[in-house]
Amino acid sequence: MRDVAKLAGVSIKTVSRVVNDEPAVSDALKTKVLTAAAQLGYRPNFTASTLRRSSTTTRTIGLLLKNVANPFCAALLRAIEDAARQRDVMVISASIDEDDDRERRLSQAFLARNVDGLIIVPTAGNHSYLAREVDRGTPVVFVDRAPAGIDADTVSSENVVGSRQAMEHLIAIGHRRIAYIGNDTRISTASDRLLGYREALAAGGLAWSPELVITDVYSEDIAERVVRGLLLSRRPPTALFTAQNLITIGAVRALRSLDLHHKIALFGFDDFLLSDLLDPQVAVVEQDIYRLGQTAATLLFDRQEGRRTGPGEHIRIPTRLIVRSSGDLPPT
Amino acid sequence: MRDVAKLAGVSIKTVSRVVNDEPAVSDALKTKVLTAAAQLGYRPNFTASTLRRSSTTTRTIGLLLKNVANPFCAALLRAIEDAARQRDVMVISASIDEDDDRERRLSQAFLARNVDGLIIVPTAGNHSYLAREVDRGTPVVFVDRAPAGIDADTVSSENVVGSRQAMEHLIAIGHRRIAYIGNDTRISTASDRLLGYREALAAGGLAWSPELVITDVYSEDIAERVVRGLLLSRRPPTALFTAQNLITIGAVRALRSLDLHHKIALFGFDDFLLSDLLDPQVAVVEQDIYRLGQTAATLLFDRQEGRRTGPGEHIRIPTRLIVRSSGDLPPT
DNA sequence: TGATCCAGTGACAACGTTATCAGCGTCGTG
DNA sequence: CACGACGCTGATAACGTTGTCACTGGATCA
Numbered sequence: 185m186r187d188v189a190k191l192a193g194v195s196i197k198t199v200s201r202v203v204n205d206e207p208a209v210s211d212a213l214k215t216k217v218l219t220a221a222a223q224l225g226y227r228p229n230f231t232a233s234t235l236r237r238s239s240t241t242t243r244t245i246g247l248l249l250k251n252v253a254n255p256f257c258a259a260l261l262r263a264i265e266d267a268a269r270q271r272d273v274m275v276i277s278a279s280i281d282e283d284d285d286r287e288r289r290l291s292q293a294f295l296a297r298n299v300d301g302l303i304i305v306p307t308a309g310n311h312s313y314l315a316r317e318v319d320r321g322t323p324v325v326f327v328d329r330a331p332a333g334i335d336a337d338t339v340s341s342e343n344v345v346g347s348r349q350a351m352e353h354l355i356a357i358g359h360r361r362i363a364y365i366g367n368d369t370r371i372s373t374a375s376d377r378l379l380g381y382r383e384a385l386a387a388g389g390l391a392w393s394p395e396l397v398i399t400d401v402y403s404e405d406i407a408e409r410v411v412r413g414l415l416l417s418r419r420p421p422t423a424l425f426t427a428q429n430l431i432t433i434g435a436v437r438a439l440r441s442l443d444l445h446h447k448i449a450l451f452g453f454d455d456f457l458l459s460d461l462l463d464p465q466v467a468v469v470e471q472d473i474y475r476l477g478q479t480a481a482t483l484l485f486d487r488q489e490g491r492r493t494g495p496g497e498h499i500r501i502p503t504r505l506i507v508r509s510s511g512d513l514p515p516t
Numbered sequence: 517m518r519d520v521a522k523l524a525g526v527s528i529k530t531v532s533r534v535v536n537d538e539p540a541v542s543d544a545l546k547t548k549v550l551t552a553a554a555q556l557g558y559r560p561n562f563t564a565s566t567l568r569r570s571s572t573t574t575r576t577i578g579l580l581l582k583n584v585a586n587p588f589c590a591a592l593l594r595a596i597e598d599a600a601r602q603r604d605v606m607v608i609s610a611s612i613d614e615d616d617d618r619e620r621r622l623s624q625a626f627l628a629r630n631v632d633g634l635i636i637v638p639t640a641g642n643h644s645y646l647a648r649e650v651d652r653g654t655p656v657v658f659v660d661r662a663p664a665g666i667d668a669d670t671v672s673s674e675n676v677v678g679s680r681q682a683m684e685h686l687i688a689i690g691h692r693r694i695a696y697i698g699n700d701t702r703i704s705t706a707s708d709r710l711l712g713y714r715e716a717l718a719a720g721g722l723a724w725s726p727e728l729v730i731t732d733v734y735s736e737d738i739a740e741r742v743v744r745g746l747l748l749s750r751r752p753p754t755a756l757f758t759a760q761n762l763i764t765i766g767a768v769r770a771l772r773s774l775d776l777h778h779k780i781a782l783f784g785f786d787d788f789l790l791s792d793l794l795d796p797q798v799a800v801v802e803q804d805i806y807r808l809g810q811t812a813a814t815l816l817f818d819r820q821e822g823r824r825t826g827p828g829e830h831i832r833i834p835t836r837l838i839v840r841s842s843g844d845l846p847p848t
Numbered sequence: 849t850g851a852t853c854c855a856g857t858g859a860c861a862a863c864g865t866t867a868t869c870a871g872c873g874t875c876g877t878g
Numbered sequence: 879c880a881c882g883a884c885g886c887t888g889a890t891a892a893c894g895t896t897g898t899c900a901c902t903g904g905a906t907c908a
Contacts (some may be wrong), residue, residue, distance in 0.1 A: 196866095198886090201866095204866085208887090210886065229628070229863095230630065231563050231566065231567055231574070232863070232865040233866075236865045236867080236893050237865080237866065244852080246609070253590050258584050258585050261585075261609075265610060276608045279599060294880085296560055298560075298561065368873065422702070431789065433789075433793075441862035456790075457789065458789070461531050462794065496855050517895070526857080527859075533857090545856085561893095564863090564894035566895090567893090567895070567896095568894075569897090774903085
């Protein structure tokens with residue numbers, strides 16, 4: 185900037201005015217500065233600029249995901265990126281891999297970079313370590329799952345309703361032994377989906393059979409193994425309700441491997457690419473991932489810009505039941 | 517920092533020393549500073565720190581992708597993120613959606629934020645606008661596709677070899693009319709894959725039939741439509757070679773809709789989730805996406821840290837032929 | 849005993865930018 | 879003609895931090 189000023193024969197303040205498009209600069213000087221800048225290949229230093237500027241906004245937000253390679257997370261990132269782009273804001277993202285400690289470290293790293301806000305798909309751990317930041321005014325929004333130990337904005341799907349509807353469908357076509365396969369129930373999403381399962385059982389007058397409920401499944405491989413175990417057990421279920429996308433896929437693999445995919449009904453939570461090209465097509469509770477992301481971003485920016493204050497809001501995004509043939513297989 | 521210094525009764529320089537874990541601070545002062553910092557909730561300002569520090573590295577790199585929601589891109593991001601994490605570097609990413617202009621704008625935005633380097637999955641346009649940055653020492657690495665109008669490090673799959681091998685397989689089992697469906701050939705990746713197709717035809721003594729070669733297909737929907745068109749034409753092909761993941765999926769849909777999926781052979785470039793659960797299982801040329809990403813990151817950091825200089829390197833990552841049943845359907 | 853050294857500490861300038869305010873000339877107005 | 883208003887410009891300080899260097903006091907050595 186100093187060099188540009190020297191070359192153009194003006195003060196650095198005038199250069200600053202030109203690059204920021206402030207009014208009150210004569211056209212003559214403006215063109216002189218612009219030519220000088222172009223000649224020297226001058227590029228404004230955004231870092232220094234935000235340091236000096238009164239508003240300490242970096243136009244950058246941080247996003248912590250389970251794992252970007254998971255299609256759900258990738259779709260979420262895309263939605264948030266789109267919302268951010270509209271406001272000329274950049275997104276830094278990182279994968280947590282369900283590791284509490286890494287989540288904390290990454291949050292700190294993002295905050296040290298002065299992000300304007302944080303969107304987090306939280307682990308099952310405690311999040312009180314963020315309380316101070318929230319108090320200080322850095323907006324933090326949780327997506328997909330509710331955090332523990334802190335009050336903050338949260339956006340998630342209608343997990344209870346969604347899974348209850350799926351279960352109601354299975355019950356309506358006659359299933360009486362429906363297995364539940366899901367995540368660690370310390371994760372709010374998983375416990376909500378389990379709650380929906382439970383509610384539907386109760387409403388349908390069905391017994392709760394502990395041997396049909398499997399939790400703490402956190403990968404496709406494990407899902408495949410436990411589903412095989414279930415199907416090979418003495419009294420196997422006639423239908424499966426899988427509470428997460430990778431678990432559903434694991435279940436599909438298990439059913440295939442035992443050649444039961446046309447006999448045992450399957451309903452999954454969260455749609456996935458090609459679910460409609462499998463045989464049978466897989467019935468799912470579809471989440472509106474784009475809306476989840478957009479809503480989270482809106483909450484964040486609303487808080488950041490002071491349009492909203494006070495305690496955390498908890499928004500639930502409706503799901504949609506997509507009944508495909510795997511959900512219509514009758515009990516055998 | 518000033519407040520912490522005041523509370524601890526030391527100079528700000530000492531606070532700086534403590535937070536940076538520099539030696540030569542007595543334990544007594546260190547604990548005093550740390551307590552003061554904790555009490556005030558002090559958090560170092562990374563922005564100011566990098567501004568002042570001699571090495572102007574921000575420990576942040578920029579990644580420009582086609583679209584994070586595309587599984588290929590998401591996997592790439594994950595690989596790069598992992599490589600960056602090892603070096604305590606953050607990744608800012610953004611989706612270009614094949615828009616030249618947006619690519620340029622996003623590059624500028626990243627550079628203004630002083631990223632230490634840029635990894636780009638480039639559009640078909642010209643990239644000479646980055647030459648000045650490269651000259652100035654900001655490493656830029658291109659992945660998946662070669663850029664136009666600039667010499668820089670590039671990492672991509674063995675596209676020619678990969679597609680030639682797939683074609684050789686189809687030819688070996690007797691196919692004589694094999695269609696090619698691919699992207700815009702201004703994209704190096706697409707033209708390389710077309711070249712492999714062409715080479716295999718020539719090597720197999722087969723004629724080049726323009727009506728069997730369709731390019732400029734850029735979405736799943738379009739792929740489905742053009743493949744239907746091909747299959748319904750007067751002299752349809754007996755096998756399809758689809759040069760990109762979404763195109764392959766579009767082709768699967770087209771084959772299904774015409775109930776030809778057990779009659780027409782299919783080979784795709786780039787594997788995708790569930791390809792092995794479809795009926796028939798889809799044969800593909802698998803790319804080592806993780807290695808693509810890791811290699812790109814390594815090239816970038818090597819340049820940044822001065823371990824490598826000079827003209828751009830062009831690295832090709834081998835592909836692997838995965839012959840599944842769709843690739844073994846004989847000609848009818 | 850005096851010179852030397854070293855660990856520990858702080859004052860100050862600087863990174864690249866923008867906010868503030870003062871200065872300058874020109875113009876219109878009473 | 880005096881005066882204020884206004885449009886344009888620049889000098890300077892400041893943002894939060896770290897590099898540089900100088901200082902202090904006590905330990906070590908010949």
